[in-house]
Amino acid sequence: MIPELGHFALILALMLALAQSVLPLWGAQARDARLMESGPPLALAQMVAVGAAFAALLWAFVTNDTTVSNVVANSHSAKPMIFKLSGAWGNHEGSMVLWVLVLALCSAAVAGFGRDLPSALRARVLAVLGMISTGFLLFILATSNPFDRVWPPPLDGQGLNPLLQDIGLALHPPLLYLGYVGYAVTFAFAVAALIEGRVDAAWGRWVRPWSLAAWSFLTLGIGLGSWWAYYELGWGGYWFWDPVENASLLPWLAGTALLHSAVVVEKREALKIWTVLLALLAFALSLLGTFLVRSGVLNSVHAFASDPARGVFILVLLGIYIAGAFALFAFRAPAMAPQGVFAPVSREGGIVLNNLLLCSLCAVVLVGTLYPLFLDLLAGRMISVGPPFFNLATLPLALPLAMAMAAGPLLAWKRAALWPVIQRLWWAAALALLAFLLAMFLAGAPVMPALGFAIGLWLIAGAATDILDRSGLGRTGIGNALRRAGGLPRAAWGAAIAHAGVGVTVLGIAGMGMATEKLIALTPGASTEFAGYEWRLEGVRDFQGANYTARRATVTVLRDGRTVQVMEPSKRFFPIGRTTTTETAIRTNGLRDLYAVLGEERDGADGRREAVLRLHYNLLAPFLWIGSLIMALGGGLSLTDRRMRVAAPARRAAAQGAPA
Structure with a gap:
């Protein structure tokens, strides 16, 4: 019954989206205030309808309703609950419902937070969003219905692709x-x-x-x-x-x-x-x-x-x-x-x-x-x-x-001189040049990674220069500069943080340009030297997971005879889908990653079982994702700027003869 309600909710959402596509636009063209004001309630109603359909889909996955073909193809009763939920959008049909749900939420946000928009403009924006929703709801109902039934229902589902059973x-x-x-x-x-x-x-x-x-x-x-x-x-x-x-x-x-x-x-x-x-x-x-x-x-x-x-x-x-x-x-x-x-x-x-x-x-x-x-x-x-x-x-x-x-x-703005900007960035250029020379001649980095280190530091230093210049450091006292920095618009801070995040990501890319790897077959108790560490294979054993079996290796990483890390890469076998996946072992200190992958096992020349290991030493790898997080945080900080939240400036009257 609930899948049918979900299907009905999608049909209702389509009808509402069609009305949202036509009525506000008609009202804007005819200057009919009542028709223009129909846009917001239609957008909110469409959001409720699509939300109900998505909730019905989640319910089908949570209860493992094997009468729904989508559940049969992408879920299983033995799957952990978090992956039952994510399985609802970890497939084509469910992901398209999620797409339309996010679109409906955005339409409702425009309707709710766009009260300061001119009525005609808001009506036209909501109408265009309704047209987009109409097309994708038609696509779902015509080719990708997530509530199609299967009969007779199987005893259980086939399970989600194991590669997709991950919180990331x-x-x-x-x-x-x-x-x-x-x-x-x-x-x-x-x-x-x-x-x-x-x-x-x-x-x-x-x-x-x-x-x-x-x-x-x-x-x-x-x-x-x-x-x-x-x-x-x-x-x-x-x-x-x-x-x-x-x-x-x-x-x-x-x-x-x-x-x-x-x-x-x-x-x-x-x-x-x-x-x-x-x-x-x-x-x-x-x-x-x-x-x-x-x-x-x-x-x-x-x-x-x-x-x-x-x-x-x-x-x-x-x-x-x-x-x-x-x-x-x-x-x-x-x-x-x-x-x-x-x-x-x-x-x-x-x-x-x-x-x-x-x-x-x-x-x-x-x-x-x-x-x-x-x-x-x-x-x-x-x-x-x-x-x-x-x-x-x-x-x-x-x-x-x-x-x-x-x-x-x-x-x-409007007109600037280039030389004063170069003067303010001299220390950023000096830092970038120093980074390039140190990477090339002390660390032995190739040219491209060394150039990447220079660019990354240039961007970070440039972002810092922007904030320091705005705060007046060097032109006024430190205390006054700090007060001015604290009073800067959040959008200015957000832009500088986002630019610095790009620099951090570039440092990560440059570091990965110096990554090294080694492929080695080891018997239990044997070890190999790599990247300044001793990597010792302690053994390989079987392991039982929630919905899989695994072969798990234990690798001890030592330096100067002291244990630095214990790593456990594995290979998992999922009997439901008869699929094998590779689970890496990663140990990081924020500046580098020790990365181990377990390959196949085989008989060695002396008749003993060997495990093939692929080892990586990845320099500055965490900077890649720290940088993207910093960029997004900069964008989020800019969004909290009061100038982003207050009403936009009132539109000036159109110039004589301007198009309507």
Whole structure:
């Protein structure tokens, strides 16, 4: 009965989304206040309906209802409760319900917190969000119904993919969807502005919090996914330029450009057309990522779907939403002439450079990801585009971007001089040069990791310089500087913290460029020397888990005869799905990771059993995820700024002859 209620709730949500798509938009065009005011209650009602459907899906998984085919395919009675819950969205059908739920929550948030928006603009934004909800609810009901029944019901389910039975991946999709759907809101604001034919400083103020929230959640989601791949897949790395990884990176790059560009719209009423275009692109790339993952075009541990009908449906949605939005952009953009004028050397000019480099990086990643697919489709040839291409193609763009990132916040608005900024950054440049020389000549680092250390410290020092310069340290007393620093807007602190987080992540990338590994077969009691440590295999034994059996090795790591760590890598076998997974053992002190992976066991030359171990010494690996966390915290701190919460400045009357 409950699955049927969930199915009914999805149908009801579709009807409400259709009404939300039509009535407020009609009211805005006809200047009918009653129709415009129908948007908020419809958005709230749709949120309740989708929430009820998601609750019904959770109930089916918690109770292990084997009459529901989705539960049979992705759950089992022996599975721990946390993974029963995450199994509700750890599959294609459930993940799409979660996607629509997050979209409904965002629509309700616009309805609830957008009381200060002009009625016509809010009505149009809610209508566009209703259109997006309509398309995806149709997709779920037509091709991906999570409440389909199976008869006769089996005795138990088949279990969730063991690779997905992890707390990291349980949280990864919700965070990503909060990022993706946040860009649906900025997309809706952009389309509403194009329909109205007007973008101004107030519009930039309204868009900024949504772009910032989406960016922060997407940063957390990408960082968590990278961390999961690092410790769960057992290959010792953090990013392999997998096409599905790239699918989340693309909207992050476009969203980062949007976040900076929206500031210029708010402050100077410049870059208006460009900012609207970025808002459209960020969501277009989010939808593209959804298509790549859900269509089965890509083969990845992340991919859930392999039904061509689903891919065609999402491709049609992509065409309707994005082609329609860009057609509207082509029609309306010429009428939205920019008003702000600025010199090339200025804060606005620095943001333009930032945008150009970010969008160029986005284009490189997009081409490298899609070109093999188009080549296979058009010529029937398979090629692989991997880390060598992406690393070499993105580096020339990333270097000037890092240089500009530290200097940009020190530039004045409208017109600035470059030499005073260089003078304020001299100590950051000296620190970066020192780091490069020490890494090259004392640590023996290759050129690229040494350059990475220099860039990371340059970004951190640049962020510190921004705060010190704002507080007036060196121009006033220390006590007064501290008081001024404490009085700085939270958005200023948040931006500096986020930039420093990028620097911490770059340090982690540079450290991983010096990572070393060793593959060795050892008998119990034998040891090997690696990375300045002695690694001794104590033995391998069987272990019984909640829903798996395992072979677990015990490895003692010693230095100068003293035990430093005891590590227990294992291989798990899940009898329900007859799947074997690798469980790594990682010990960290915050500056380096000792990383061990258990391979196959075999008979050695002397007839004794040997265990194959893969050992890694990963320098500064924790900095990768600490940096992403710092970036997201910087974004969250900026969101608490009072200027992000108060009403946007009242719109000035449109100039004579401006488009309606």
